Amino acid sequence: MFSSSDDSLSSDSEVLEIPFISRYRAGVYECTASNDIAVDTQTVELTVNYPPSVSDGRDVGVTLGQRGVLQCEADAVPEADFEWYRDDRRIFNGFDGIEIEDSGALSKLTFYNVSEADYGNYTCVAINKLGSANTSIILYGKLQ
Structure with a gap:
């Protein structure tokens, strides 16, 4: 599951699609994977050039x-x-x-x-x- 730091975008799959990207979508995004045994979280910083x-x-x-x-x-x-x-x-x-x-x-x-x-x-x-x-x-x- 992906979500952004301001929780305005999220996805329940392994892919987060951001249509019509703008500079305001730049920031830190977090991906959380979980099953019955463990939870793992990774963060990704998205840079938008303009x-x-x-x-x-x-x-x-x-x-x-x-x-x-x-x-x-x-x-x-x-x-x-x-x-x-x-x-x-x-x-x-x-x-x-x-x-x-x-x-x-x-x-x-x-x-x-x-x-x-x-x-x-x-x-x-x-x-x-x-x-x-x-x-x-x-x-x-x-x-x-």
Whole structure:
């Protein structure tokens, strides 16, 4: 007999069929076999792969000369890789004093000394083997 950890799926046979699988079905499933002599239980972790989806970008206002951080968050399995663009030009870590730091589902684009030339529209692209998604973020000037 199979059942999931939240008991929303079960089967009384040796097979658990999950039609129309979605990311929400990922998790730990338990299989229990029993007879008159003993009971044995095994657990299986089910991973569901899906393409990235990104949170809407939040525009950021920064005063000239200050530090500015643009953030991009993606939900994906396998975990997404990130790319940043200004207009159609890809930005790389260390480019024009910009630092890109990826940590799990979050990517940060940091400007340590914002100049007038830094203001504008930036695009974050999250990519895995199943697809990609993007969001735009505007870095704009803010008065002190």
